[in-house]
Amino acid sequence: MDRDWIYFDANASEPARPAALEAMARAASVTGNPSSVHRAGRQARAVLESAREQLAALFGARADNCVMTSGGTEANLLAVAGLGAGRRMLASAVEHDAVRAAGVAETVPVDGDGVVRLDVLEHMLAEAGAPPALVCLMLANNEVGTIQPVAEAARICRVHGALLHVDAVQAAGRIAVDLRALGADSLALSGHKFGGVKGAGALLLAGEATRTLPPVMAGGGQEQGRRGGTPALPAVAAMAEAAAQAVGALAAESAAAAMAGWRDAIDAAAVAAGAVVCGGGAPRLPNTTCLALPGRAAQTQLIALDLAGFGVSAGSACSSGKVARSHVLEAMGLGPLAGEAIRVSLPWTAREEDVMRFIDAYRTMAARLPARRATLEEAGT
Template structure:
């Protein structure tokens, strides 16, 4: 394909391209023969790889190594937190949580404002309701669909004032903005390696405070992970996750790079709005790489196909819905009505180049001009 990529991947929130350092770490770890639970030399070598990765992740994201629980990914990390820490507690979750949290427990829903930011006044009222059981509150740090960054530190203070625990899904935030469990004040936090340039198959649940003492396993087994999660760890994926985290977090120190990414986001958004699109959550503090664009009267699936044919891979809503393009519960919660079925997500990967952004803007303009808007139904028109 030469210097120009014929098909451009703008779906980083589904999975970032693997970083070369992560692939190298994966291959090195795959050559380690032993099981980390074995006591012989090969086992000790494998244990060294595992514990080195654990120490790096813990140091990067603000906890102690013994409170970094390795999992198969973000979904399992969220499940482990919600099912384990939520045992015997009332579960509260924001209306824009990922399905990995929504499916983990029956929860009372905390509404969000039109920009996707959680209503802290409602959360405080819910926490103060007469209720015999203490609560577990679930609040994602950054939304996977619109990129909205939530006021997690403020929510943590409210939770602890009322004797509640706070679990944070930081899957989309890690590696894109500063993320530190101690600074956030949360009790647990989920990570997923392939979201910041690792390979698929590894994640982590970080613990703090009471959560370090009260987390029962969801998957029991041979006593691995201090009895919090059974099963032989996926050593190659874990090693890759740690190496990718070091590089991704290190890159955050480059303020110019972060500014460039946010500038590309804003350029795409401005060009789309100029041809009739609606920027979902555009007024809120957001991830620098994430844009949600609704094109009134054009179904999301139709837009995805048109852009794919034009050479761009984007998505609609979450990528964890078994390949389905469905109406977005996030945009519904934000009160966007029919636009919830007409929005696409553009999420720029760490490999993005300026010429690719310019090509996407041209492709989006052409698509918006070419696709006919469907007529509103009588119900949508208010008849």
């Protein structure tokens, strides 16, 4: 990446890690199809199963319950459509569109920091005569970085006979993620979110989910009949190697601590410039902050920062490039600020000098952009 233009949109896609690119190249040189029984097929199968075992070990699952997919969206869809069949469908109000669009019917509210209301979830699950439920709760929010109390939600789900699916796409490689420790029934991953390449994801299964997951794509019976189609072997190999690199760096702790310190420095400077840190009162991903600048449209801020040499985003970048009011911020009760917030998500390649340059650029932008009077009055500023 050109250092004159700094990429701070890691939650959309992390820069690929060199070791992942090397693993991708090695896998791409393997000719066979993993489903073939001849030598070339067995070589491809060995690459696939090695990646499966590595991912499962890193994220607390059994290898035979690690289903390869094309990415996080498919992993979420497979869980919701497969595990949700015949069940009541509940999800937090701040879930990614990949979950929201998969058929979730009931919404569990969140508080002003974007944390799910566990008391409401328990009340909803305890309703008399209600059928068994599938609850969807992301581990870390893609827009504001809020970390959800998934283990506590899992306990509530078990009491009421509900299954719990966790979208861990943004959390993996940035905080500790372990399917067994969380107590969830399924967990979605996406390789390019932690430094792999686009085109591979995984759904990890536990408990009842291992026995009851039907395929969304039946195909030729690959992935133990759970997901048809030949896997994207180079992307799968890159995903496994990127996961190893990301989890290894996380175990060292110093990188995450430095990232959190840089995030906090950005927050402090933004607040001094008149911004609001969305979700700042809750635990967040160390690399993520969401900054709302009253009276300045998100799109205007994005353009100004792009011209200043920084790539950030507004809301989710997984929605056809649209810049619109954030359903996450609206669910948090932030009103007009939902259309005035940008997301800064630091990649693993971030440097302190890049962060200091961004702080200067943000201050300049906030001072120069004219504020809309009506929005300021609505925000009470």
